[in-house]
Amino acid sequence: MPSCQLCGKDSDNLKKTKIEGAVLRVCNSCSDMGDVMEQKKEKKKQKKRKTTSRRPRETEVLANDYGSRVKEAREERELSIKELADDMNEKASLIRKVEREDLKPEKALAKKLSKKLGITLYVNPQVSEHSIEEGDERDATVEDIADIKGSE
Structure with a gap:
């Protein structure tokens, strides 16, 4: 005391x-x-909640066949990889890797490719209704439940 x-x-x-x-x-x-x-009352320190910036959920995903889409569109316009890369101010090796699907293009690159070639690389995923036939003893897979379809 x-x-x-x-x-x-x-x-x-x-x-x-x-x-x-x-x-x-x-x-x-x-x-x-x-x-x-004057006595100062001790204030209880309130813990500040950490605010985490929540990114909006991605409503679009990269199409499964993005490499073939880029390659086909480039060939339709009769452009070589080097010509396309020069037009877009990118490296030819980068375009080549995207076409082979060795590299997933970032949003910015995908947007440039889409604009230059007139294609869509990011698509809205669509869930399709699949029914599993009776007598099918295997378990449902992700493929059975959802297909990613792109509108061309």
């Missing part, structure tokens, strides 16, 4: 008081000898 700094009396209710220039923690009876200072 804390005690008064002036008289030494034990007290639960001590007040900060300025007595002859000194700031002391004193009991109620000793606080009359000086000026009671």
